[in-house]
Amino acid sequence: MYYIRLFATYVRLGALGELEYRANFWINLLQSILELCVALGGLAVVFSHTDNLGGWRPEEILAVLGVYFLVGGLIRVLIRPSMVKFMEDVRQGTLDFTLTKPADSQVLVSMQRVELWRLADVLIALPVLGTALVRLRVELGLAEALTFGATMLSGGLIIYSFWLMLSTCAFWFVKVENIQVIFQSMWQAGRWPISIYPAWLRAVLTFLVPVAFATTVPASALSGRITSSTLWGSLALAAALLIVSRWFWRVGIRFYSGASA
Amino acid sequence: MTAFYSIYRGYFRTALVVQFQYRVAMIIWLLGGIIEPVMYLVVWRTVAQQQGGAVGGYAVNDFAVYFIAIMLVEHGTFSWIMWEYDFRIRMGQFSSQLLKPIHPIHSDIADNIGYKFLTLIIMAPTAALLAWLFNASWQPDARTLAIFVPVLVLAFLMRFFWEWSLAMLAFWTTRVDAINQAYFIVVLFFAGRLAPLELFPQFLQRVADILPFRWMLAFPVELLLGRLTPNELWLGIGAQLFWLVAGYLVMRVIYRAGIRRYAAFGA
Amino acid sequence: MTQENPVIEIEELSKVYTVTEREAGLAAAFRSLVNRKTRDVRAVDKISFAVGEGEIVGFLGPNGAGKTTTLKMLAGLLHPTDGRAAVLGFRPWERNRDYLRRMTLVMGQRNQLVWDIPVIDTFELNRAVYRIPETDYRRTVDELTELLELAPLLRKPTRNLSLGERMKCEIAAALLHRPWVLFLDEPTIGLDVTMQRRIRQFLVEYNQRTGATVLLTSHYMADVEALCKRVIVIHHGKLLYDGELSGLADRFAPFKTVEVELQNGAGGRPLDEYGEVLVRSPGRVTLRVPKIETASVTGRILTDLEVADLTVQDPPIEDVIEQVFSQEATESEEG
Numbered sequence: 001m002y003y004i005r006l007f008a009t010y011v012r013l014g015a016l017g018e019l020e021y022r023a024n025f026w027i028n029l030l031q032s033i034l035e036l037c038v039a040l041g042g043l044a045v046v047f048s049h050t051d052n053l054g055g056w057r058p059e060e061i062l063a064v065l066g067v068y069f070l071v072g073g074l075i076r077v078l079i080r081p082s083m084v085k086f087m088e089d090v091r092q093g094t095l096d097f098t099l100t101k102p103a104d105s106q107v108l109v110s111m112q113r114v115e116l117w118r119l120a121d122v123l124i125a126l127p128v129l130g131t132a133l134v135r136l137r138v139e140l141g142l143a144e145a146l147t148f149g150a151t152m153l154s155g156g157l158i159i160y161s162f163w164l165m166l167s168t169c170a171f172w173f174v175k176v177e178n179i180q181v182i183f184q185s186m187w188q189a190g191r192w193p194i195s196i197y198p199a200w201l202r203a204v205l206t207f208l209v210p211v212a213f214a215t216t217v218p219a220s221a222l223s224g225r226i227t228s229s230t231l232w233g234s235l236a237l238a239a240a241l242l243i244v245s246r247w248f249w250r251v252g253i254r255f256y257s258g259a260s261a
Numbered sequence: 262m263t264a265f266y267s268i269y270r271g272y273f274r275t276a277l278v279v280q281f282q283y284r285v286a287m288i289i290w291l292l293g294g295i296i297e298p299v300m301y302l303v304v305w306r307t308v309a310q311q312q313g314g315a316v317g318g319y320a321v322n323d324f325a326v327y328f329i330a331i332m333l334v335e336h337g338t339f340s341w342i343m344w345e346y347d348f349r350i351r352m353g354q355f356s357s358q359l360l361k362p363i364h365p366i367h368s369d370i371a372d373n374i375g376y377k378f379l380t381l382i383i384m385a386p387t388a389a390l391l392a393w394l395f396n397a398s399w400q401p402d403a404r405t406l407a408i409f410v411p412v413l414v415l416a417f418l419m420r421f422f423w424e425w426s427l428a429m430l431a432f433w434t435t436r437v438d439a440i441n442q443a444y445f446i447v448v449l450f451f452a453g454r455l456a457p458l459e460l461f462p463q464f465l466q467r468v469a470d471i472l473p474f475r476w477m478l479a480f481p482v483e484l485l486l487g488r489l490t491p492n493e494l495w496l497g498i499g500a501q502l503f504w505l506v507a508g509y510l511v512m513r514v515i516y517r518a519g520i521r522r523y524a525a526f527g528a
Numbered sequence: 529m530t531q532e533n534p535v536i537e538i539e540e541l542s543k544v545y546t547v548t549e550r551e552a553g554l555a556a557a558f559r560s561l562v563n564r565k566t567r568d569v570r571a572v573d574k575i576s577f578a579v580g581e582g583e584i585v586g587f588l589g590p591n592g593a594g595k596t597t598t599l600k601m602l603a604g605l606l607h608p609t610d611g612r613a614a615v616l617g618f619r620p621w622e623r624n625r626d627y628l629r630r631m632t633l634v635m636g637q638r639n640q641l642v643w644d645i646p647v648i649d650t651f652e653l654n655r656a657v658y659r660i661p662e663t664d665y666r667r668t669v670d671e672l673t674e675l676l677e678l679a680p681l682l683r684k685p686t687r688n689l690s691l692g693e694r695m696k697c698e699i700a701a702a703l704l705h706r707p708w709v710l711f712l713d714e715p716t717i718g719l720d721v722t723m724q725r726r727i728r729q730f731l732v733e734y735n736q737r738t739g740a741t742v743l744l745t746s747h748y749m750a751d752v753e754a755l756c757k758r759v760i761v762i763h764h765g766k767l768l769y770d771g772e773l774s775g776l777a778d779r780f781a782p783f784k785t786v787e788v789e790l791q792n793g794a795g796g797r798p799l800d801e802y803g804e805v806l807v808r809s810p811g812r813v814t815l816r817v818p819k820i821e822t823a824s825v826t827g828r829i830l831t832d833l834e835v836a837d838l839t840v841q842d843p844p845i846e847d848v849i850e851q852v853f854s855q856e857a858t859e860s861e862e863g
């Protein structure tokens with residue numbers, strides 16, 4: 001309850017900061033639309049030469065693209081801003097203020113900044129997903145909605161844990177702002193279903209940088225492709241990564257305060 | 262000329278030492294430039310395989326060579342100068358550059374080239390690895406390679422002039438980031454990074470001809486693949502020269518205006 | 529100094545950092561990849577002291593003396609390499625939530641206020657983080673607003689504040705939860721004289737009203753003179769002095785300055801025999817005299833010369849401090 005109220009405070013502050021930078025929302029919206037147009041254009045070029053890609057029909061790929069934009073937007077609203085702020089704080093020494101607060105440092109660090117104006121990315125993803133759903137002729141029942149929700153949640157948690165672990169490296173290597181670039185580079189591969197990639201790249205995108213769980217898996221939940229083992233595997237991985245990232249965070253904090261050095 | 266030689270030598274040395282300090286960051290930054298072509302390589306290879314081995318004159322192997330070459334030429338011609346200037350001007354570091362008795366673009370070019378050479382240590386093996394992973398085979402003739410060198414240099418210079426001009430916008434607006442992002446999205450589409458331009462609809466191909474972007478990237482790559490007729494080659498070099506001169510003139514005008522603004526308003 | 533009921537108590541506290549060393553040049557950069565040279569730096573070396581409830585203690589030392597490191601250990605940010613510390617009965621680096629709710633850290637060179645939003649909204653954030661009840665919060669904000677004259681600042685975004693205004697707000701933000709112990713690291717750095725005085729007045733007032741214990745570092749001796757009866761001096765990580773501010777001069781400056789006004793001028797008389805001449809103008813001279821000889825020298829001056837006025841003073845505290853550190857520096861070089 002305490003943390004929920006704290007989060008609400010951060011969202012409110014995020015909204016306040018926004019009013020200061022209202023134009024950012026519109027610029028970001030335009031930029032996202034441009035990006036979406038290029039992505040759709042790319043899809044159109046591909047499907048002008050074939051009617052399916054590695055067994056995926058155009059509308060299924062469209063669903064992948066929709067989820068890719070949706071999750072990407074949520075990451076930019078919720079996860080990335082806090083992680084970037086955290087890495088800045090380590091470098092400038094202002095993390096000390098966070099650590100002297102009587103709250104869980106990981107939770108505090110993970111929700112300290114919300115960039116609501118990035119919601120533009122989330123907004124433009126919705127019509128894409130909607131179109132894909134209509135074309136797929138999916139009747140979204142409760143079971144499908146639940147499965148989709150569960151895969152989205154576990155995908156989100158996996159991405160969060162992964163990003164937290166990358167950021168935690170800031171305790172050892174102070175200049176790690178660039179580390180987020182690793183994620184962004186790999187993330188773009190998520191706009192295509194990962195089954196089209198060769199085995200080695202698939203392994204990287206599943207286990208090393210777990211992009212697949214946040215894009216292909218939820219999208220396949222929508223088109224009814226998902227197997228129950230994928231669903232449970234995704235949930236299990238989310239739980240495991242949450243625990244591992246928590247542990248790693250603790251190690252990082254201990255190192256930061258010189259307890260282990 | 263000899264004066265420039267020693268200045269550039271000095272710049273190169275510092276560029277190498279400075280960038281060596283950021284070696285980890287450097288390797289990370291390369292990753293994006295590797296993943297993207299690999300992704301489209303996979304997509305188009307899959308399409309070609311499904312269509313019986315070739316699409317629009319590109320066979321499975323051609324796609325592999327095309328995108329590996331895209332990766333290398335992109336690496337050889339790209340710059341991060343727009344972010345650099347945004348940063349410099351916001352942090353007030355630009356003034357110290359103005360104090361030096363030499364146009365700031367020289368140190369930027371030297372920086373960029375120094376970085377390219379240093380990162381070749383990673384890019385060259387990566388290209389070889391990708392060629393092996395995707396069974397790419399490529400036999401260039403000596404003449405193609407000989408022409409490729411000046412074509413690549415032209416591509417680098419014209420792209421650098423244009424991006425440097427774009428970087429100067431930081432004098433006028435604090436929203437350079439949005440402009441850069443938009444620029445990169447457009448380049449992605451029209452420079453042939455999504456797909457060989459031949460696979461685009463006719464209409465988009467003509468648009469790409471008019472814009473400068475294909476001459477920065479797709480053109481040198483098509484040359485390497487031996488897909489250009491002599492006519493197309495000369496036409497392409499002509500287009501490169503045109504955009505190079507235009508970029509140079511724009512760069513000069515916008516730089517002067519920018520300096521005037523900087524002097525008037527400070528930063 | 530021993531305290532009846534110490535709020536802060538540290539014993540033999542030490543902190544050792546391991547730093548990597550690098551030479552210039554590309555070749556050295558390559559070498560450092562394989563073979564890193566490291567060196568241990570004793571930032572804090574077996575320091576012990578205790579601070580009683582309601583005390584304001586000045587923590588002095590040149591840059592790199594170990595002040596900030598000690599403060600950070602007490603604020604729970606750093607683990608000591610060795611030694612013990614207790615603040616309010618807590619071990620700081622365990623970061624017990626109850627401890628964190630009772631102390632605060634202000635760093636003059638760093639900001640905790642959120643840059644883009646009005647100050648009052650950062651206050652709201654701290655209210656949520658510290659779970660301050662609404663009524664207490666209102667009361668504290670009103671009180672701080674009055675004491676620090678924040679009323680016109682609260683609605684402005686942090687980025688629009690001047691350095692001094694920002695510092696006042698920083699301090700207020702750090703005090704919303706009414707901490708019992710305040711760690712202040714250079715709270716007046718970079719501020720103009722008037723603003724420094726404001727903040728000093730506030731700290732005195734706050735200390736009197738709440739009885740909070742304050743440990744502060746500062747480069748400005750005026751801060752220390754105005755706020756602290758007691759000072760702790762550290763240098764090269766070692767504790768040099770712990771006691772009354774006035775005792776610092778006795779201990780480290782074995783000189784006094786004697787200012788003499790002469791009735792007819794001194795003529796051509798050399799005055800070196802009485803002590804080192806610091807300033808000399810017709811009819812007026814300032815001498816530096818070893819402390820133990822002060823009485824005899826003034827006696828001699830009074831009998832030898834026609835004196836209009838004579839004053840004996842301790843040297844200014846800045847000079848004493850400077851002398852402490854320069855003495856220490858030469859000793860450590862020789863040693």
